[in-house]
Amino acid sequence: TNKNEQSAQKGETQKTLVRYATSAGNLPITFGIKKGYFAEQGLDVKIVTITGGVEAVTAAAAGEADLGGMGSPILVGAAAGVPITIIGAPPASGQHFVLVSKPQYKDFADLKGKPVSPGAPGQGTIQAFNVIAKAKGFKPSDFQYVNAGTSANALAALQAGKVEAIITSEMIGVKAELEGFGKILERAADYFGHYQHSFIFATNSFIKEKPEAVRGFLAAYRKTVEYLKAHPDEAIKFAVTELQQDEVTYRKVNEKEIPTWETSGRIDFAGTEHAIKILKDLGDIDPNSKVTAQQIVDEQFLPK
């Protein structure tokens, strides 16, 4: 129906290259490529593997990526003036961090004064912890912050008893529970209310030069997400075989989650404003910045 699809039918040679920055093992994008949904749109999507949001933004600024999907650093970057625009959202874009404690803890309050690892500065995990703490009536100084990162290192710290709680992704939380040395005590999503954490962005120059490719990308992306949502088992199988995810954990986390995915890719403006406010409070975004969600979001490329 659109130009991309027509040109795709004409021949392989005219595919538009799209470099998409995201972390390794991202499900929708890998799956979509494999299924050929992007190719249908005349796009040749190449994944630019990065380790975090800051790098994604840097890669975009360096002209190494055209599009990308990551967490809150995208907001920070856009607010700081990196020439990128948010064009959509991944299917699970809320705050997805969990607070995992040692199993003996019954209540968040019991962590007071204990060593906790909320992750590295600037990461969404720290924000998540602070928000939970605040909601529970504590200040950050009520805890002993140590930094063990958020992934395997954090898990090791928890297991070895070097920290009493960590903030991490749900996957790792579940892994800790399965191994028997951790327990998901709190979910950040419960405290953030309206909050958007993850975004898909495009560089301004790419939008200007190839708006059709942006449109095509989002169309294929939505198609992928819809397919995955309809076939969660296939999604999990794909993740396990192709992405080498740990099956038990992955299944436990995603069996329930994938069917709840939001497929529209729309931005929650109120949630985004809320996110900006929180980031300003944390100092990650310059508190004097006048940036609003409207300025950095452009939804016109989303499929109708």
Next chain:
Amino acid sequence: MRKVTVFPKSNEVKREKIASTLLGSSVILLFLISWELLFQFRLVNPLFISSPSRVVLALITIITDGSLLQNLIISGQEFVFGYGVAILIGFPIGIMLGWFKLIRAAFGPFIAAMQATPRIALMPLFIIWFGLGITSKIVIVLLSAIFPLIVNLQVAMSTIDNDLIHVARAYGASRWQVFRSIALPTSLPFLITGLRLAASRGLLGVIMAEVFGGAAGIGYMIQYAGSTFQTDKVFAGVLVVAFTGITLDFTLDRFGRYFDRWRGEVAVH
């Protein structure tokens, strides 16, 4: 007629070489065995620590599915280019710094500063200047490997025996000939040491570069396996790197010893 004492031919050298290889291997073997035992008796957590036997299984898997080779080729390229360029650039820089007082005075502090500049902090610059492809990785390997070369060569040049320089000059050696025939052989131990240090730093550089922003290579494999709890594979990757390290070190050491064979053994005993 006087009977002259004659000694039978000795094959001490060969025996020594075999013995030393055996000794080195057995220490490593001992280490592996203790590790395996620790693991078998559940004295370590298998979530974070693998065991030699499981690492071997993981190794077999990644060898048969071809992913090891594929990653090895990529990491290998990064290493070879980075290390090669480090040698190509580091050599002349080190020599010039060592040989010309003026150059040393001018650029010594600058190089010291560069050496102590934390690469991690400048990652964004790296991405902007060199992208996320192989170039940035080569640059990281280069920066990891080059300083031992520069510093070691620089110092080597200041330890050359003046008498020998005099000999060379007396026999009409050009500056290049002085370098080739005197400076190079004298500084060989320094040079090899620099190359050895550079090799291991370069290997670590490859891994670091790939962990931080790679989509392929052993470092990426390690990083990805780590984040998906494939501890055996992480250790398999580490093993591959460590083994490469031993091999390089051994080769360079032997190389150095070969060219240094004119030195009698140091007789401290």
Next chain:
Amino acid sequence: MRKVTVFPKSNEVKREKIASTLLGSSVILLFLISWELLFQFRLVNPLFISSPSRVVLALITIITDGSLLQNLIISGQEFVFGYGVAILIGFPIGIMLGWFKLIRAAFGPFIAAMQATPRIALMPLFIIWFGLGITSKIVIVLLSAIFPLIVNLQVAMSTIDNDLIHVARAYGASRWQVFRSIALPTSLPFLITGLRLAASRGLLGVIMAEVFGGAAGIGYMIQYAGSTFQTDKVFAGVLVVAFTGITLDFTLDRFGRYFDRWRGEVAVH
């Protein structure tokens, strides 16, 4: 009576020292000026690259609010302990490897493997073994700094002039005296080189350790500033580290030159 030629006293040495300091500083100054100009003419992206003037402002801010000092103390502790322990351990290891063939044969390969083992991959182990406090950072600094020391000293021991060892032994030197009076002075250039390389690696180790798992220190400051795009502060941190690097390098180099002053100048010119 014959008139004997007499030369006036020369102060060449002093003049040379001053000139070389000036030269080195001016190269760095030149670099800073070009950088500032690039920045002023908007030839670099201010989002990722700061300028000297802005770095100075950032430095003033972190000095006046006390955060620099606070972080410096923490990083300094980590460095001093890590570097110190590296020297304490690396020295004897390097010497033993160099001196005793058997020990070298046994542990050389093992050490080569350790040297090339990517630390990043083993971070979980580090955390389990050494926790998240200063100990794990000291261990990382130690591991970054120790290998140049070991390798350089090892090689140094094999380059000692046999004639001098003979002299020492002939005069009844104990093994320790041979070491102190012959091996140490001979290997000084190697030693200082090792210390110089170790110092810069140790500094990088501090930063890396803090970036990976710190809650304080210069590395943490850099990391935090970087992730919030406070580029000026990132560069201020980098500058502090680089400056520390120059100072350490300069001090060690001078130290080495002082003890090596018996060497005539190498006369290649």
Next chain:
Amino acid sequence: MKEAIIEKSSVAAVVHSTVVTAANGHAAPAVKLNGRGREPLESLAKHPVKLSIKDLVIGYLDKQSGHTMVAVDKVTLDIREGEFVTIVGLSGCGKSTFLNAIAGLVKHQHGEIRVNDRIVTGPGMDRAVVFQKASLLPWRKVGRNITYGLELSGMKQAAAREKAGYYVNLVRLNGFEDHYPHQLSGGMQQRVNLARALACDPEVLLLDEPFAALDAITRELMQNELLELCEKVGKTVLMVTHQIDEAVLLSDRVIIFSSRPAYVLADIRIPIERPRKSLIKDSEEFRGFMNEIWRVIEGNANIGGGI
């Protein structure tokens, strides 16, 4: 190309009228040397054997090829306390090897070396060596090179410096205490080497061509100093030299080594009265000994030596 005049083969030791086989010296009653001077020459034979070398064989193993080159081949030699013995022989015959073995620096494959009747297994403070190469510690100034042996034996620096001062003077290097070895001439370096050994005041002095780099005048001065020192204190000295006049002037016995592998070609007693002065060089007796030594060496070189 000129033909080499000399061909290699092994011959029986040349024996001359005055040659005394060293090995047949039997133990004599100990004579105390009280440092007050040297007894008359005849009594030397009554001194205890200080240095006893028996059937010494030394070979150098070439690790690359696996071959062992024999440098010293069954040398037997007894030196009594207070004796001054010199070794002469062709270049490369094995003199330094022999000396270094006695110093405990080179391992021997057969035979034994005894000092004071104790088997030598390594270097010891009872012996001091003046090496053929000066081998000074380049990072120590002259003064501290001379005190090196003393420092190793645990003497305090101040005391060592004072003691060294005497020997600095003896080798005529006053004013050069604060020079580094590379700032000295070849002969000056050799004199530092000598002073370093003398300063240690060992029972046995092993000297390997100690005066080779010295001019005639300085050499004579040093010879006289050494003579005086030895005659006064009665040191046991084993010295390698290439100057036959020097050998005769200084020694109680001159040992002539064959060409490599070295064995004892001849052992010649020099019964010239002590104290000696360098003036005796013009005497008929002196010339006689020189000629005799010369003939032995030449004979060996022509019929069986190699250089």
Next chain:
Amino acid sequence: MKEAIIEKSSVAAVVHSTVVTAANGHAAPAVKLNGRGREPLESLAKHPVKLSIKDLVIGYLDKQSGHTMVAVDKVTLDIREGEFVTIVGLSGCGKSTFLNAIAGLVKHQHGEIRVNDRIVTGPGMDRAVVFQKASLLPWRKVGRNITYGLELSGMKQAAAREKAGYYVNLVRLNGFEDHYPHQLSGGMQQRVNLARALACDPEVLLLDEPFAALDAITRELMQNELLELCEKVGKTVLMVTHQIDEAVLLSDRVIIFSSRPAYVLADIRIPIERPRKSLIKDSEEFRGFMNEIWRVIEGNANIGGGI
């Protein structure tokens, strides 16, 4: 402590009957040396000046203290093509310094050095040096040490090896080509050093005590080889030696240096007929020259030298 017999002061050059001031030799018509042999002695004076040193002053700056020690003080000397000149003098007087300056290795502060009438600014292939210290390249085997100079001059390795073979033979080191320097005795190392210089076949040979570490027999052999070589090819040689008999035997002129700082005390012509044989040492004429040289040196040492 013994008093030093010698005190330092500066005195006018001692002048003897046979002393010829070197500087007053004026340029003579060039005589071609065709390598077929040396002209009779008288014609030497007609040869062009090969090496001309004028008012040479050399000082060593001690960087630490800032003081300059003068080693060579206003030496003037002309050496003609084909001449064999030796320098004798006390240890540490400045002989090596002087030789090294001519080699272009040590900078001089005043005066000039000319070779073939061109001012010397650095080392050159027209001169080759036998250093006082053997200074062999320890990582090169004997053979390749000898070919070192040839290789530097661009000669192919095979050709160089062949040429070196001759000199290996000349210095009697056959069979040792594949040894490393540290496997040689001191005298053998010195012979390699000699062969290395001879192999280069330079116009001017600068020899710094080339035979010091050799025994009497080997020394005589080497002296004869050098004599033959020089008399055949007519090389210009400047040699430092401590053996006065060696100086007289080999030289056309013997230069006596004063004690440090070195200046020319005497310049003695040795008009003994060539070719010479070492037998001439026993001649009256020979002894006369030796005594004369000895007297000059001794006189200087006693009245004005220092060692």
